[in-house]
Amino acid sequence: MGRFMEALVLASAISVIVLQFPSGVVGNSKREVGVSVVLEWTDLHDWLLCSDVRQVAGPGVEIVGALAGQIHLLDRFTSFNFTSRSSCTTESAVVAYASHRILSHYYPWAIDKFIDPLLNRHITTLKLSTSQSLLGQRIGEAVADEVASKRTTAKPFSLRAVKSTLTAASPHPTPGLYRYLNASAAGQDAMNFVLHNAALSNTFLLKDPLEFIKNHILGDVRPPKVPSPEFDRDWKALKDIGRIDWPGRTLIMNLTADFYGCQRVNSSTCSIDGKMHKVMKAILPPKATVAETVTLLAKLSVAIFDTGVVLDTLQYGFWFWRPVMAFRSGDAQHAAIPSWTPYAFTPPHPEFPSGTVINVAAAVRILELHFGDDVGAFSVPGSGVNLPSCGTAGLPEPTFNYTSLADVVHTAQLARMYAGAHWNSSVEAAAVAGRRVGEWIHEHWAQRTPTGVLPDSKYLKVVAKLPNKAGEWSPIRFESIQLK
Ligand SMILES: *[C@@H]1O[C@H](CO)[C@@H](O)[C@H](O)[C@H]1NC(C)=O
Ligand SMILES: *[C@@H]1O[C@H](CO)[C@@H](O)[C@H](O)[C@H]1NC(C)=O
Ligand SMILES: *[C@@H]1O[C@H](CO)[C@@H](O)[C@H](O)[C@H]1NC(C)=O
Ligand SMILES: *[C@@H]1O[C@H](CO)[C@@H](O)[C@H](O)[C@H]1NC(C)=O
Ligand SMILES: *[C@@H]1O[C@H](CO)[C@@H](O)[C@H](O)[C@H]1NC(C)=O
Ligand SMILES: *[C@@H]1O[C@H](CO)[C@@H](O)[C@H](O)[C@H]1NC(C)=O
Numbered sequence: 001m002g003r004f005m006e007a008l009v010l011a012s013a014i015s016v017i018v019l020q021f022p023s024g025v026v027g028n029s030k031r032e033v034g035v036s037v038v039l040e041w042t043d044l045h046d047w048l049l050c051s052d053v054r055q056v057a058g059p060g061v062e063i064v065g066a067l068a069g070q071i072h073l074l075d076r077f078t079s080f081n082f083t084s085r086s087s088c089t090t091e092s093a094v095v096a097y098a099s100h101r102i103l104s105h106y107y108p109w110a111i112d113k114f115i116d117p118l119l120n121r122h123i124t125t126l127k128l129s130t131s132q133s134l135l136g137q138r139i140g141e142a143v144a145d146e147v148a149s150k151r152t153t154a155k156p157f158s159l160r161a162v163k164s165t166l167t168a169a170s171p172h173p174t175p176g177l178y179r180y181l182n183a184s185a186a187g188q189d190a191m192n193f194v195l196h197n198a199a200l201s202n203t204f205l206l207k208d209p210l211e212f213i214k215n216h217i218l219g220d221v222r223p224p225k226v227p228s229p230e231f232d233r234d235w236k237a238l239k240d241i242g243r244i245d246w247p248g249r250t251l252i253m254n255l256t257a258d259f260y261g262c263q264r265v266n267s268s269t270c271s272i273d274g275k276m277h278k279v280m281k282a283i284l285p286p287k288a289t290v291a292e293t294v295t296l297l298a299k300l301s302v303a304i305f306d307t308g309v310v311l312d313t314l315q316y317g318f319w320f321w322r323p324v325m326a327f328r329s330g331d332a333q334h335a336a337i338p339s340w341t342p343y344a345f346t347p348p349h350p351e352f353p354s355g356t357v358i359n360v361a362a363a364v365r366i367l368e369l370h371f372g373d374d375v376g377a378f379s380v381p382g383s384g385v386n387l388p389s390c391g392t393a394g395l396p397e398p399t400f401n402y403t404s405l406a407d408v409v410h411t412a413q414l415a416r417m418y419a420g421a422h423w424n425s426s427v428e429a430a431a432v433a434g435r436r437v438g439e440w441i442h443e444h445w446a447q448r449t450p451t452g453v454l455p456d457s458k459y460l461k462v463v464a465k466l467p468n469k470a471g472e473w474s475p476i477r478f479e480s481i482q483l484k
Helices: 002-016 033-051 058-079 088-106 108-125 130-150 159-168 209-216 229-239 251-261 272-283 290-318 323-329 355-371 405-418 424-444
Strands: 378-380 400-402 461-463 477-479
Touching: 033 088, 033 108, 033 272, 033 290, 088 108, 088 130, 088 290, 209 290, 209 424, 229 323, 229 424, 251 405, 272 290, 272 355, 272 378, 272 405, 290 355, 290 424, 355 405, 355 424, 400 405, 405 424
Parallel strands: none
Antiparallel strands: 378 400, 461 477
């Protein structure tokens, strides 16, 4: 999936990352101050995720998940009941303190330089009174700590068992099936196989990923047989546009492939979440409220996280082969092309469906269901400069001009093909599957206590009341509420 892939690229490039978080968020000035507070914590989170030396693969997902859960809970209790003086200011203070706590928990190295200063700025900006600040801190930190302590990692797994299965496949290689990669080979082939444990993680909202896949995906979403007319179409569609040395490659094809396929300096869009946050900000109306903003952010994060679990369950279930494997080894219908080299880095795990596209499609569906299909054309400004490992090294990330939300998905589909990493049927299937997860998340939002770790129903109603006078004691209480 895109997030992991880019994290792997990041690991080799970290020495050139310059730690310089832009303070103050351009373009948020016309918004309600509380909305800006929410967006600025999201920006800091996206940026820290891109800048953290240690966040290779797993931890990044945990952080995204934890932050999502926290915002999710905040949404619940701000829209349920505060018996204290409820106001946008208090809501925003809770968001600020909870975000501060979560980020401090995951990025201790950044507390002094980045995380504390943002909180201090928000306390000033929001003109918090001492009691509002204290209330925000008590509630925000209580919820954040609970989220962090409950957020479990994946179940244990054995890479050795998976490796021996891949190596033992007979005949070897089997056309259409992924194969074990040679870690001592040269260049792009020198990759260690990666088993993403997201397939074994707890979802936020999907009750049972296997059931979801059986009921909503497997009916019409499968990779083609090899050989078959369908696979032949995939093969022909990718043979040129996916390879590094096709003379017809244009600059915009390269930049589009690199947007999802490689890493930048000074960027906060190394994850799908970060990219989708920028899309959301481009279409979020100036009159958006704090509740609307946190709900959307929470839905996006939950949709992307749960989609990741579905994705890995599919990829490590179909074990479909990558284009580079197929072109180089050939099959009954196609002669081998040993020199075929993809434009960009091919993630070292099975192919079907495309992780980038399924995540983007789920997030875009959430946005479409909120804003409507017809938001009109919009632009998402680029940020950061492409690293030496990118085909477009040294060029800035371009501004993408989208005709619609659907165009965001379409562009991601093209990006993964231009990178030479995915087949056309795989990106098309990913768009369908991601859309279905997004719809499911939207439909089941706030309707019942979700399975997985969050939210704990005891937090669905937070009762916080300031004492009437000094000396009285009024602890925060969490009351369960029944959801249908
Ligand atoms: C909030 O709680 C108070 C006291 O429990 C109750 O009187 C009020 O109706 C509740 N408001 C909402 C919107 O649920
Ligand atoms: C792996 O790559 C190395 C270096 O290119 C090569 O010598 C070796 O034969 C390869 N092993 C397999 C199993 O292909
Ligand atoms: C992918 O396939 C669809 C039809 O299934 C087709 O419309 C589209 O042009 C193909 N994309 C590419 C880049 O070949
Ligand atoms: C696109 O990238 C390829 C591979 O790096 C390069 O050879 C080609 O010149 C690039 N095309 C343009 C128009 O920049
Ligand atoms: C990254 O940002 C810093 C601070 O603004 C700047 O000094 C540096 O040149 C930037 N790096 C690149 C590669 O643009
Ligand atoms: C988007 O539009 C801007 C302004 O017209 C242009 O500079 C930029 O190149 C366009 N982006 C792409 C990816 O075509």
